[in-house]
Amino acid sequence: MSIQARARHSGFDDVVGSAAMERLATGYGFIEGPVWHPYEKWLIFSDIPQGRMYRRGASGEIELFRNPSQMANGNTLDRQGRLVTCEHATSRVTRAEPNGTTTVLATHYRDKQLNSPNDIVVATGGSVYFTDPTYGRMEYYGVPRPQELAFQGVYRIDGTRLTLLADDFVQPNGLCFSLDESRLFVNDTARGHIRVFGVEANGDLNGGAVWAVTEGDGPGAPDGMKIDSRGNLYCTGPGGIHVFDASGDLLGVIATPEDCANFTFGDDDLRSLYVAASTSLYRLRVRVPGLRLF
Numbered sequence: 001m002s003i004q005a006r007a008r009h010s011g012f013d014d015v016v017g018s019a020a021m022e023r024l025a026t027g028y029g030f031i032e033g034p035v036w037h038p039y040e041k042w043l044i045f046s047d048i049p050q051g052r053m054y055r056r057g058a059s060g061e062i063e064l065f066r067n068p069s070q071m072a073n074g075n076t077l078d079r080q081g082r083l084v085t086c087e088h089a090t091s092r093v094t095r096a097e098p099n100g101t102t103t104v105l106a107t108h109y110r111d112k113q114l115n116s117p118n119d120i121v122v123a124t125g126g127s128v129y130f131t132d133p134t135y136g137r138m139e140y141y142g143v144p145r146p147q148e149l150a151f152q153g154v155y156r157i158d159g160t161r162l163t164l165l166a167d168d169f170v171q172p173n174g175l176c177f178s179l180d181e182s183r184l185f186v187n188d189t190a191r192g193h194i195r196v197f198g199v200e201a202n203g204d205l206n207g208g209a210v211w212a213v214t215e216g217d218g219p220g221a222p223d224g225m226k227i228d229s230r231g232n233l234y235c236t237g238p239g240g241i242h243v244f245d246a247s248g249d250l251l252g253v254i255a256t257p258e259d260c261a262n263f264t265f266g267d268d269d270l271r272s273l274y275v276a277a278s279t280s281l282y283r284l285r286v287r288v289p290g291l292r293l294f
Helices: none
Strands: 021-026 031-037 042-047 052-056 062-066 072-077 083-087 092-096 102-106 120-122 128-132 152-158 161-169 172-177 183-188 193-199 205-213 225-227 233-237 240-244 250-255 262-266 272-277 280-285
Touching (some): 031 083, 031 272, 120 172, 152 172, 233 262
Parallel strands (some): 031 262, 172 225
Antiparallel strands (some): 021 280, 042 052, 052 062, 083 092, 128 152, 152 161, 172 183, 183 193, 233 240, 262 272, 272 280
16 A cells, blocks of 8 residues: 655655555554564564564564563563563563563552553663553553552663653653653653653653644554654654654654554664554555664
């Protein structure tokens, strides 16, 4: 299928181009959290309601990777290439070790269980940042249960220490760093916007002003978010994936055939945009590559 763009800026073609979007697989419940391993050449993604994770190999075959996955959502790789995962059913952040064991990185803030860790990034120094909305306590996308915390926050993990960084979101979701990691972008699904924070030397955040708003027709809201190698920011939103330049100006919207929750850059040149859109996995070739995770 051909790529379509709305609100197209003159720079959209230079960043995204006009390649066709290819459907790679379908038949899932609701997929999320795609992550590309730049050296082992695989893509992992989560099917939240089915409680499974899948891996697509370099030759294109897709195999079951983890079952049960604890209704995993967001995934990333740390600086050692280990898979770090947000689990809806258990309200945990976990890390897969090379020997096959699992290390639990976070479960509670003080004496209360986290809501349902959702999306996650790792800074160059190794600190883990994640969002904690309530979606994993809802029917279909999680396990319905009472919320213990009185807020939905953004957190940082340093070793065994968990730090609350912000608690004034309705539903914090996708997040990504600027190229130099001096800023952290976090979107709020319920409010339909992206906020930007300054990152202090100790990893704390300051600021938090609204940086951009995702507006338009069609299904979708701010969810998955990534930055490319030129500093352009991609964020899901109404109608597909919204692409902003480094100053927050909208370049255009990549129209997706299904409601899109997340995406990642992959393949050897990091110019393949792997799109997790409801029941199907898609791939689109773009012109500006993404960033290698480690």
